[in-house]
Amino acid sequence: MSLLSIRNLNLSIHGTPILSGVSFDIAPGEILGVIGESGSGKSLTAFSVMQLLPDGSDCTGEIALADRQVLTANEPELCQMRGADLGMVFQEPMTALNPVQTIGAQVAETILIHQKVSRAEAMRRAAETLERCELPQDQFPLTRYPHELSGGQRQRVVIAMAIALQPKLLIADEPTTALDVTTQADILNLLKRLVDEDDMGLMLISHDLAVVTGLADRVVIIRKGQVVETGIAATLHQTMTHPYTKALFKASNHQPDRTETRIDAPLLQLTDVSRDYLLPRKAFFGPHPTFRAVDTVSFQIRRGECLGLVGESGCGKSTLTRAILGLEPIQRGQILLDGRDVFTDPDVRQKMQVVFQDPFGSFNPRHKVSRLVAEPFHRLGRGATLSEIDEALQSVGLETDDKHKYIHEFSGGQRQRIAIARALITKPELIVLDEAVSALDVSVRAQILDLLVDLSARFGLTYLFITHDLTVVRAIADRILVMQSGKIVETGDTDTLFNAPRETYTRRLLAAAPKLPA
Amino acid sequence: MLRFALKRLGSLVISLIVASLVIFSCIEVVPGDPASFMLGINAQPDTIAALREELGLNSSLPERYFSWISGMLTGDLGTSYTYRSPVSEIVAERLVISLPLATYALSLTVLIAFPVGVLAATRRGSVADISVMGATQLGVAIPNFWFAMLMVLVFAINLRWFSAGGFPGWDAGFFAAMKALTLPAIALALPQASILARVMRSSLLDTLSEDYIRTARAKGLSKRQALWRHALRNALIPVLTIIGLQFSFLLAGAIIIENVFFLPGLGRLVFQAISQRDLIVVESVVMLLVFAVIVVNFLVDLAYAWVDPRLRSRV
Numbered sequence: 104m105s106l107l108s109i110r111n112l113n114l115s116i117h118g119t120p121i122l123s124g125v126s127f128d129i130a131p132g133e134i135l136g137v138i139g140e141s142g143s144g145k146s147l148t149a150f151s152v153m154q155l156l157p158d159g160s161d162c163t164g165e166i167a168l169a170d171r172q173v174l175t176a177n178e179p180e181l182c183q184m185r186g187a188d189l190g191m192v193f194q195e196p197m198t199a200l201n202p203v204q205t206i207g208a209q210v211a212e213t214i215l216i217h218q219k220v221s222r223a224e225a226m227r228r229a230a231e232t233l234e235r236c237e238l239p240q241d242q243f244p245l246t247r248y249p250h251e252l253s254g255g256q257r258q259r260v261v262i263a264m265a266i267a268l269q270p271k272l273l274i275a276d277e278p279t280t281a282l283d284v285t286t287q288a289d290i291l292n293l294l295k296r297l298v299d300e301d302d303m304g305l306m307l308i309s310h311d312l313a314v315v316t317g318l319a320d321r322v323v324i325i326r327k328g329q330v331v332e333t334g335i336a337a338t339l340h341q342t343m344t345h346p347y348t349k350a351l352f353k354a355s356n357h358q359p360d361r362t363e364t365r366i367d368a369p370l371l372q373l374t375d376v377s378r379d380y381l382l383p384r385k386a387f388f389g390p391h392p393t394f395r396a397v398d399t400v401s402f403q404i405r406r407g408e409c410l411g412l413v414g415e416s417g418c419g420k421s422t423l424t425r426a427i428l429g430l431e432p433i434q435r436g437q438i439l440l441d442g443r444d445v446f447t448d449p450d451v452r453q454k455m456q457v458v459f460q461d462p463f464g465s466f467n468p469r470h471k472v473s474r475l476v477a478e479p480f481h482r483l484g485r486g487a488t489l490s491e492i493d494e495a496l497q498s499v500g501l502e503t504d505d506k507h508k509y510i511h512e513f514s515g516g517q518r519q520r521i522a523i524a525r526a527l528i529t530k531p532e533l534i535v536l537d538e539a540v541s542a543l544d545v546s547v548r549a550q551i552l553d554l555l556v557d558l559s560a561r562f563g564l565t566y567l568f569i570t571h572d573l574t575v576v577r578a579i580a581d582r583i584l585v586m587q588s589g590k591i592v593e594t595g596d597t598d599t600l601f602n603a604p605r606e607t608y609t610r611r612l613l614a615a616a617p618k619l620p621a
Numbered sequence: 622m623l624r625f626a627l628k629r630l631g632s633l634v635i636s637l638i639v640a641s642l643v644i645f646s647c648i649e650v651v652p653g654d655p656a657s658f659m660l661g662i663n664a665q666p667d668t669i670a671a672l673r674e675e676l677g678l679n680s681s682l683p684e685r686y687f688s689w690i691s692g693m694l695t696g697d698l699g700t701s702y703t704y705r706s707p708v709s710e711i712v713a714e715r716l717v718i719s720l721p722l723a724t725y726a727l728s729l730t731v732l733i734a735f736p737v738g739v740l741a742a743t744r745r746g747s748v749a750d751i752s753v754m755g756a757t758q759l760g761v762a763i764p765n766f767w768f769a770m771l772m773v774l775v776f777a778i779n780l781r782w783f784s785a786g787g788f789p790g791w792d793a794g795f796f797a798a799m800k801a802l803t804l805p806a807i808a809l810a811l812p813q814a815s816i817l818a819r820v821m822r823s824s825l826l827d828t829l830s831e832d833y834i835r836t837a838r839a840k841g842l843s844k845r846q847a848l849w850r851h852a853l854r855n856a857l858i859p860v861l862t863i864i865g866l867q868f869s870f871l872l873a874g875a876i877i878i879e880n881v882f883f884l885p886g887l888g889r890l891v892f893q894a895i896s897q898r899d900l901i902v903v904e905s906v907v908m909l910l911v912f913a914v915i916v917v918n919f920l921v922d923l924a925y926a927w928v929d930p931r932l933r934s935r936v
Binding site: 186187189191198201202217 | 831832833835836837838839840841842843846850851854855928929930931
């Protein structure tokens with residue numbers, strides 16, 4: 104008998120249809136992967152099961168958890184089910200915990216809400232649950248606050264809250280998307296272990312095919328609110344029939360056609376660059392302790408090259424990027440672009456431009472595209488001509504008429520194209536791509552990668568490609584730098600580095616990265 | 622937490638020293654000779670000389686500053702030129718009205734604003750919310766002296782529940798004194814409560830849309846439980862800021878209300894001292910008010926740290 108059974112689920116919010124005819128089952132002890140791109144309705148499927156939908160939602164069909172009907176249950180009954188029979192883990196561990204309560208109190212609350220036990224007893228069980236989630240009490244006592252923990256540790260607390268009462272079904276909505284690859288691997292292992300130990304059903308929602316197929320027993324693919332394909336995770340790549348599934352697999356493994364464009368002349372040269380941050384003084388008149396975010400880093404990028412820079416969060420790659428752009432002072436070393444120092448000779452900075460991760464936050468919503476794209480010209484003291492704007496838009500595959508629109512009229516992928524157009528308009532030689540494709544769906548990501556390769560060939564561009572995503576960097580970079588704790592620990596040609604990594608850290612990174620079955 | 626409190630206490634002392642220097646230099650140094658300023662243009666030279674002697678203006682600036690500060694630390698604020706009595710006594714007389722009035726008004730403010738703000742936030746878009754928003758808009762817009770006069774008209778003249786003004790003194794008994802302060806406190810509290818209720822509402826609405834509220838709901842908490850256990854404390858930070866500002870304002874900013882109700886409070890004292898050019902009183906009262914503001918801010922800082930553990934460790 105199935106644990107969760109969803110039959111013909113329809114959902115609309117304020118009259119807009121979100122889900123139509125969604126049906127699937129989860130058996131006890133089974134891991135079901137739910138895959139879809141952003142806006143496909145995969146998260147709202149989860150919230151329909153929890154019945155934590157936004158105002159104005161209309162949900163019809165049938166959702167049965169064991170023998171209980173969810174859609175006809177009243178609010179007090181739902182409150183009983185949530186937390187006790189149904190647990191949920193969310194995408195963003197940084198904001199999922201209440202910042203003003205200790206982790207012990209938050210885990211114990213799940214128990215206190217549902218069972219008549221003393222506070223001390225609840226705390227004791229909270230400690231046990233945290234231990235089960237691999238947060239040992241000697242290092243992570245109950246009195247810790249969320250801000251004292253890292254993202255991965257916070258996610259363990261969220262998981263502990265969800266499984267404290269050993270629910271029948273756990274829903275994990277993109278549980279590792281915000282985490283580094285090694286942390287992601289640890290959290291996925293933890294989920295797997297808990298499922299096995301408690302014989303719990305797990306609904307694992309993700310946009311990442313590799314994560315899901317690596318962990319799940321079965322997979323459901325959702326597109327525009329409909330289930331397009333269901334299959335066994337391990338063999339889906341062989342049995343898939345729907346064109347959308349095939350397209351997803353293809354896009355996830357996408358390799359743009361690259362031609363060798365690099366020539367043996369350095370464009371950007373870093374010599375022994377260090378960046379220290381001052382920490383708060385320990386004593387009133389004592390010296391400031393320092394934190395070395397970038398530690399004697401030296402490398403060069405050749406003209407026409409695409410250099411990948413990978414590392415986990417906090418390794419110093421963002422600081423290094425800002426230093427290269429001249430936005431962050433350095434304490435030691437030298438950064439030369441085209442032979443000129445980016446700090447003492449700021450004019451040389453117009454030879455480089457940057458594209459950031461967030462295609463939603465990096466534009467002023469009140470300006471038209473024509474003005475947004477022309478922004479880099481402020482530095483040159485003149486406006487852009489219409490033909491320059493048109494040329495930049497066309498080169499990234501947009502229409503010239505798009506310049507009269509505002510940014511909210513574009514999708515995430517189109518916005519990233521506009522960001523690239525903005526970077527291209529002054530005809531720079533170096534483009535710094537800071538997690539530029541990380542927020543995009545796989546199919547859009549594949550298109551943007553193709554675009555980048557095409558632009559590089561056409562304009563002889565050089566890229567510094569900063570990312571935490573090893574699949575992407577493998578697809579696009581000629582050479583890769585691996586950064587850890589402010590230092591470059593390994594450098595090598597992409598193929599060499601992936602096939603024969605020398606450093607332990609690199610090997611650990613590569614081993615942790617989820618892979619699609621070939 | 623103790624470390625945090627000590628650090629804040631250190632900055633409190635530094636702020637006080639800086640403030641005292643600024644007040645001292647504004648009053649003693651900037652407008653020329655204080656003695657001739659106080660006595661006006663028709664004063665005789667020997668009167669001015671006598672006052673200069675009395676004020677100690679013949680000694681050097683640092684000496685005057687330190688004698689002012691040390692006097693203040695020992696409770697000797699000098700002698701008022703116009704009242705011819707010790708400033709400390711005059712201020713104390715006023716403070717026994719202004720301090721209870723401010724506390725009374727602030728308590729009313731909080732007692733009105735909290736439930737109203739919570740109600741509006743939990744029923745966002747409902748009739749209750751819209752009425753609260755309308756009423757608080759009105760409360761901010763109506764001048765409080767007009768509202769005070771209206772209350773005098775209704776409750777003092779027509780219903781005769783309260784007296785129209787004046788203060789019987791604390792000797793007349795606690796309840797008689799509090800009764801005399803009730804109408805002024807309500808008049809002061811209403812606009813403040815309107816502001817605070819709006820801040821409470823918007824802060825709570827922000828908090829209710831946070832991810833951790835969704836997490837709490839997923840644990841099985843009802844909407845009401847999630848609000849009380851998780852949203853309220855997080856929503857307090859901006860509310861505490863406003864409460865701190867309001868207390869400082871209520872202490873000295875009640876001058877119009879004090880006039881409407883014939884209350885001899887601090888606001889009227891400052892006003893009278895300024896119009897009579899009694900710089901000794903002005904200097905002392907301003908320093909006292911600055912002291913009150915800084916102490917209130919210190920308490921608000923401690924309250925922040927109590928509410929939010931992240932602030933404790935950041936220092």
